[in-house]
Amino acid sequence: MKKLISKLRNYFAQKKIGPDGKIPVRVVFNRFRQVLDTNNRALEIMADMGDKLGGNYIFDINYIRKSYSELSDAVFQSIYNLNSLSRNRYLHLHRVFEKISDQTNKILKGESPVNLQEPVLYYRDISWEMSDEVGGKNAGIAELSNHLKLPVPDGFAITASAFRDFVEYNRIEDRIRALKNKYRKAAKRSQQEDIMVAITFAEAGEHETAKEILMEENYLDESFFAEVRDFFRKGKLPPYLESAFQKSLDTLRGKEGRSCRIAVRSSAEKEDLEFSFAGQFETVLNVPADMKNLVRSYKEILASLYSPNAVSYRELVMPKEKPMMAMCVVCMKMVDAQASGVMFTSDPNDPDNDAVIINANWGLGKTVVDGRVDADTYIVTKDEPCEIREKLIGRKELSVVPVPDGGIREISVPPEKQKEQCLSDDQIKILAQQAVLVEHYMKKPQDIEWSVDKKGNIYLLQSRRLRMSFTAGETAGQISSSLEKYPVIMEKQGKIARRGIGAGRVFILEKIEDLRDFTQGSILVAKHDSSQFIRIMPKASAIITDIGTPTSHMSNVAREFQVPTIVNTGTGTSVFKNGDEITVDAEDNKIYAGIVKELLRYRITEDISLMETDEFRLLQKLLRYITPLNLIDPLMDSFVPENCRTFHDIIRFIHEKAIAELVDVERYREVLRNNIVVKLDVPIPTGIFMIDIGGGLHTTGDVKKASLDEIASIPFKAIVKGMMHPGVWHSEAVTMKINDFMSSMLKMPDVSNMTYLGENVAVISREYVNLSLRFGYHFNMMDCYCSDNVRDNHVYFRFVGGATDISKRSRRAELLGSILREFNMRTNIKGDLIIARTDNLPRQEMEELLNNLGRLIAYSRQLDALLDDDSVAERYVDNFLREKYILD
Amino acid sequence: MAKDKCRLMVVDDEPIVCRRLKQVLEKAGYDVDIFGSGSSAIDRLDNMSYDIIMTDLKMEGVDGMKILEAAKIKNPAAKVIMITGFAEMETAREAFRKGVFDFISKPVEIDVIKEVISKAEREIARLKK
Structure with a gap:
């Protein structure tokens, strides 16, 4: 690791740096673009991998390996690019990257990732993909509690890692092998008979049967299993396990102290997952929560792996099982x-x-x-x-x-x-x-x-x-003909974001706030994607949107919650009526009127659940270290490389810091001093200066100013058009009302005076703008990419207020926030800071949105002045949304 | 719209591919048999005729190309669709020479598979007339 860092340092030392120790501005912006490029590539691969969890694709292990290696390369390069942009300010990211890669590489090799080598895990720390490490029963309990928020007694899981350590510490595998040999020798005669029988079968061409006979360990009788069970019962706990158990017990007991009682149950590796093993293993109830009793019950449950029932069940359902199946354990408070x-x-x-x-x-x-x-x-x-x-x-x-x-x-x-x-x-x-x-x-x-x-x-x-004991009336093959009698309301419109089948009543979403009225089992029909849907995901039978992409955040969440989802149908909200019963077949992309029982039954009886395949689980486990976003608020102290837990966190961090490098005021002064800046020449006094980093202007050569027509930058042009929209730039009216205050609100940079420069700057290229504005006391930053490639498109809008007291500023933030939400932007407000963002909109919608944001920037200058009167301010917001820009 | 059911053979040594294809194609109304290895598929071709065969190209032992050859000998009208992770030009050319119907590269969207199969089905119907 150290080697890597010093290598990078040397590399950077040789990079082109001007004689004054500063990096030339074009180089800075090129590097900035490189960061965006590698970031976008990483996000694209992530989205593609997440997409595969929707069940709409057939993929194999090679796909997972290949995508992962491309992603890992892109993230690495992004870190590298950020460091060359920031002059090595974030070398630590490489270490974080290595740490995450260690874990993902382990997962790819089929091993447990490092941080799951915990002997004990509390339910709040367990998620579904950990079922290999905690067993099916524990994983299920954690799901009930963490995802569905259902009441589950407090408790913890003793993991497969603890089991392996126990087995190794007591050399149980060796001892079983030795014991088997002993029994085999004793049974040699009967084994020879087996061989004779096997040869007879083999000669008759029944090779499989012959092989089976030879594989059978039928010389092992009940006394063998009794001896093996004793290996577990008499085994000793490794010291570190002992202290881990003790610590967990202390926490669980809490105030109850000695009176606390626990239930100790088996949670074998595959129990309750592929195989039910129902009732095959031990359960010990009402165990006093002390070490002696816990350890005794623990060993008893491990020993039950070799109870006669469990062994024969296992042979029946998992004949090829080779390594010893790990036994995990549930420890849960007894309910009185x-x-x-x-x-x-x-x-x-x-x-x-x-x-x-x-x-x-x-x-x-x-x-x-x-x-x-x-x-x-x-x-x-x-x-x-x-x-x-x-x-x-x-x-x-x-x-x-x-x-x-x-x-x-x-x-x-x-x-x-x-x-x-x-x-x-x-x-x-x-x-x-x-x-x-x-x-x-x-x-x-x-x-x-x-x-x-x-x-x-x-x-x-x-x-x-629950295993259904009936045989289905129809097999999958027969279903297609019986579906013909149901009326299809919609077919092949939109994209499937999550496969599956769901039926229920239509719930048309008008406003986000209405989500609280969403009832269990309904089908959400909405105009746009919103990550807010997470609130109703556990209750939704299906989700349909007019506009959206399978790669959006909402689609990701739908996959996580396994909600059948069709996005971008165009007309969902107008075709369906509130309260209608419909059945969504997000496998064939068809929506039927009424409840189609055949499909629901097919869903129950289909023998292969996608989720139970190894590849699917591998991808899901891997994505746990890739897609979740933990770093959200760049203003928090926790926004540091050390807290990046996933590749997505790293990318998010890099994006934020790359922009910070650009909006750094010092940096701008430097930029403006050394560069040709072009003044935006429009009828309204925006005071914006442009820096073209490639294809942002139609004009070439040494020009001092450029008009609207001369702007080639797609996103910047849309914003400026919005600012110029008739009526929104309302300087006269405002000036009339509050003269002195307004004069400070629109501070015009004076080109002759360098100290004011760098406040209203647009860094543009054909498809990109990074806009930093300061009107009066507002500081506004927008970073947008707008092209024909939907995946690349994004808007990032940040607004911070100043001057007046915090309560007024927060009120203004709330008002602006309510407008941004109306634009369907994901909006976070912290005090007087607003961050709003949107991604993956098609170009035309992007331009509309940017136009609206342009109007908002211009219009919002007025809000400040009116803060003393909430009702007036609210009316302005209302006016704005109805495109009435006149102050009344 | 009662259709003449086509018999489909799916061969892939990745169990996830076989299982998912079986599930999806049966729901679409086809009779599907799956085989986890080239050799077991070849064995079956001895006593059973399939209209459409989807096979992985790269497999240990008997690979997709051998299945293509065997299938064409048994039933020249059979439509063979090759699934592959790496669509190499050389292999593709050889496969087309030997009469492969189409190529599909993994990962593949389920709708694409259905489309290719119904194209093969239409082709079979056309030739029967």
């Missing part, structure tokens, strides 16, 4: 359960029976899970608000309860409570609503365990995929 049970989010025997089925008994759920009691059955409709359709109250003669010293026992239920309904109607409905939410999010019917504590609080304990 009044009643518990299981719910199915669909009827496993009849998918057309659109209901949640809840089984409940007093005490812990064990009696229900084991099917040992005549439990209550509640059948609840899945449509909001979930009505109870049927209640069958069982005769619940026994229940299982915790014992004060630890452990559980069976008790008989007092006769008067046996026929009593053990949940209130409200609790039944809430449980059903939660079930619908979980199914909706997981996209498959679920089997959920839950408990209600003595205070009436509901907790979900785990959720796994």
Whole structure:
């Protein structure tokens, strides 16, 4: 690493630097362009990779490797380019880059990334892609809590890394091998018989069968497995594991101290994912939360990997399993359960029976899970608000309860409570609503365990995929003909951003604020993409937009939440009506009127879920270190290279710092002193000077000023046109009202006086403008790229106020913010700082937006003056949006 | 619009490609058999005829080119579509000489695959007349 840095330093030392130690301005701007280029390339590859998660493509491992290596190159070059622009101010980024690359390279090699070699992880730190490291059950619990915000008892996961260390520390694999040999020798005779049988098969041409016989380890009997289980039970914890367990226990116990009890459950590597392993491994309930008991239960669960049931199940479903399957463990606070049970989010025997089925008994759920009691059955409709359709109250003669010293026992239920309904109607409905939410999010019917504590609080304990036992009425092949009877409202319009099938009622979004009225299971139909949709993603059955791209932030989020999404349909909001029932087939890009049961059933029964393929999971894991954006606010102290956790963070950081290099006032003075600046010659006194870095002006040679027609820069021309729009530049009216104040608002730079220069500057090329404006006390910066290539296009708008007190400035920021939001820009306001941005709009829309922003810049000069009166200011905003620029 | 169902063979040594193609194409109404290796596909060609064959070009052992040859010997009317990660000109030329119907390079959008297959289907229908 050090070597790399010194190499770079040497390289920079040789770079062209003027005799005064300064880099010539054209070089500066060229480097700036290079930063933008490499950044754009990186973002493009990222978007392309994210796009593949939408399920609309067939890709393989080579694609993942190739894209990753191109991305990694682009990010590296961007860092390099920023450093040459800033004279090595950000060499540290290389170190950050190396750190992230270490992790991604490990993922590509199929290893666990470094930071997941934690022996223990709290649920808040677990995400779905970590299922290999924490096991399926733990990953599922974390999803319920982190993504769906459903109530789950506090707890932590003991990871696969802990398991591997335990196995290694106790040399368990070696000992199993030795034990196998011992048994094999003892069974030599019978093995010879096997060989004879195998040869007979082989001679008959049945090579596969012969091979299977030879592979079978049928000399291993129950006593072998009992010995292996003892290896685990008698094993010792490595010291570092011991301290990690202790620390986690202390945190979990918190104020409860010694009275705290936990449930310790298995969460095997593939449990609840591809294979259910339901009930094959150990669960220890009501364990006192101390080291002795936790460790004992932990080892007991590890040992259950070799229980006779688990072994035969594993052989049945994973015959080729070679390395030892890792056993992770769930540690979760016990719920002081009044009643518990299981719910199915669909009827496993009849998918057309659109209901949640809840089984409940007093005490812990064990009696229900084991099917040992005549439990209550509640059948609840899945449509909001979930009505109870049927209640069958069982005769619940026994229940299982915790014992004060630890452990559980069976008790008989007092006769008067046996026929009593053990949940209130409200609790039944809430449980059903939660079930619908979980199914909706997981996209498959679920089997959920839950408990209600003595205070009436509901907790979900785990959720796994429910195996449907019926055979589907139609196979995928038959579906295409049965769909023909449904009317198609829309076909092949727009782009699929996330594949899938969803049905529900149309919810047309007029204003972002209306998102709060969005109901569970509806289909969002909106004019534009917005990252704000994240708020309703867990509830949405599908999303349709008039305008948008599959590479937008919203599309990324839709993929993360697996919401079927079609963007850029052009006419969605006018074709669909609020409240209509429709079915979105974002696989074939068709939208049907009504609920198409065949498609919904197809979704449930399709045997291969995209998410369960290895390549898909690899890509998803990899993107975890690539796409999430953690560095958001450049004004925060945390906006430093050290806090870049993903490639996207690095790119974001580079973008911000590259612009900062340009808008650096010192730098501008330097620029203006050494360069030919061209004055913008338009009828309004903007005081803007242009610096053409390539193709920004039609004029050539040594000119002092240029008119609107002479501007070739697409984005800058659009902005200037907006500023010149009749009525928006309202100097007279404002001047009349507040004379003295306004005179300071429009500070005209005086060319003869260099100290004022550098405040209103536009750096332009044909497709780019970086505009820095200072009108009075406002400081305004825009960075735009506008070309025919949608992917490259962006607008970055930053506005900071000054002069007046902060409350007035914040009010002005709010007002401007509300306008920017009307323009569908992603707008962040912090005090009096506004940052608004938009990307990936087509050129024509970009020009419209820039024109509007031009009007806003001109118009906003007035707002300051009117801040004393909120109602007046609000009216101005309103006027602006109705294109009424006259002050009244 | 009851269509004459085409029988499709899909050969790719990447399981994800086979599984996804099967899922997508069955939903579109085709009968699809998938094969994870060239040799198993060749074995099947001995006793089963397919209208359309999609095969990966680069595979260990029996590759797409061999499948193309075998398929054309069995049934000259079969349409063979080659899937490849690297569309090399040399290979492409050789494949066209040997009668490949079309080339598709990975990663590929599902709609593109469907389009190529329906093009092959139309071609088959045209030749039957």
